[in-house]
Amino acid sequence: MLLRKADVVEGALKFLDTEGLDGLTMRKLGAALNVHGGALYRHFPNKAALLEAMANKLTEGVGAPLPEAPWRDQIYVLGQRFRAAMLAHRDGARLVSGTHATGANSITAGSLVVDVLCGTGLAPAQAGSLAFSLYYYVLGHTLDEQNQAHPPEGWQSSENQLASTLTPEYAEAIESLMHTDPAERFAYGLNTFIEGVASRIPK
Amino acid sequence: MLLRKADVVEGALKFLDTEGLDGLTMRKLGAALNVHGGALYRHFPNKAALLEAMANKLTEGVGAPLPEAPWRDQIYVLGQRFRAAMLAHRDGARLVSGTHATGANSITAGSLVVDVLCGTGLAPAQAGSLAFSLYYYVLGHTLDEQNQAHPPEGWQSSENQLASTLTPEYAEAIESLMHTDPAERFAYGLNTFIEGVASRIPK
DNA sequence: ACCTGAACACCGTTCAAGT
DNA sequence: ACCTGAACACCGTTCAAGT
DSSP states (O other), X not given: OOOOHHHHHHHHHHHXXXXXXXXXOHHHHHHHTTSOGGGGGGTOSSHHHXXXXXXXXXXXXXXXXXXXXXXXXXXXXHHHHHHHHHHTSTTHHHHHHXXXXXXXXXXXXHHHHHHHHHHTTOOHHHHHHXXXXXXXXXXXXXXXXXXXXXXXXXXXXXXXXXXXXXXXXXXXXXXXXXXXXXXXXXXXXXXXXXXXXXXXXXX | OOOOHHHHHHHHXXXXXXXXXXXXXXHHHHHHTTSOGGGGGGTOSSHHHHHHHHHHHHTGGGXXXXXXXXXXXXXXXXXXXXXXXXXXXXXXXXXXXXXXSOSHHHHHHHHHHHXXXXXXXXXXXXXXXXXXXXXXXXXXXXXXXXXXXXXXXXXXXXXXXXXXXXXXXXXXXXHHHHHSOHXXXXXXXXXXXXXXXXXXXXX
């Protein structure tokens, strides 16, 4: 049974969920697809191209049309969409962060953010800059979430190591961070960012 | 001449500037230090431990005591310090992003941010959450800066590829992003974040 | 057009043996 | 205590040869 490009990408994303990005090897992925590792090079020039295609597939829906709503809600929805897309597969955020975001999907998503911000009266230069800032926040937050979900080998909770030697405020902050829902923390930071953007809008 | 742990870390950071993180191999680093690759395992249990020590050395000064100043200025200084530290060596941001920020330096820096924010009246839980948001922004921005400084092989400016098919606002945003100083964009985003934080302070 | 089988040039890591 | 020399189990990638 012959493989198509889309089959490889689909199989690779499935493989990601069971083995993780570190386990994703051309040979192992080939085996999972009943094919030798070298055969994958009929479909992709190299592994980086495969990973890019995977990242692009992962973020497919992020740039979908936005519902009519105030700009704050629209930006909020875009941030939530992006995070949800990356959380849909194990190591999704690391996958996206590794490929330089040249994919068509990230471009249309970025364009959406810029358009929404320009609609508030911001100049395109500032809107572009803030679109990237939003990207950094969402990506960074989701990366951390997924790293904690699959701790990479020997991992000591860094609280017990040093927190006691530091400020009590810091100890309490770490303690509380560990016990609150990541989704809640994500929304709090996202809304904080949005308020920062609001402060930039010419009145 | 025998090597000490600190010599290896120092040599590795020097090596980073000339060969980049992708070129940093235990064998090649050994050769640069006039030693076989395997000898490095007398000083570090594995490569990850070496990279972590490098990242820790890189971010050494970030947690230094802060000058007396309004909280906005203090947060601004911390963000600038962190970025400057990573820019000091090629691939510095990628190095830091790869090691799980368990290093002592990132902890004391994080503690500083939390303390400053708690000083404004924010609860430790919120301060901790915002400290991580700041971390994501600075790291993400600096990663992008360094990736563009050393484009990883075949890189097409993604503007000419697709921008023309999209919104004119987006095209203008990308165009302007390419022509403005990264330091200026960084400061703009950093101050925007700070304004967002300000909106969270109980009045 | 797609795949096999085998190779090439690398990796990180380990470990006896030397000094 | 630190290093050499050589090996082990992997990588990504290439390419003749098969179907």
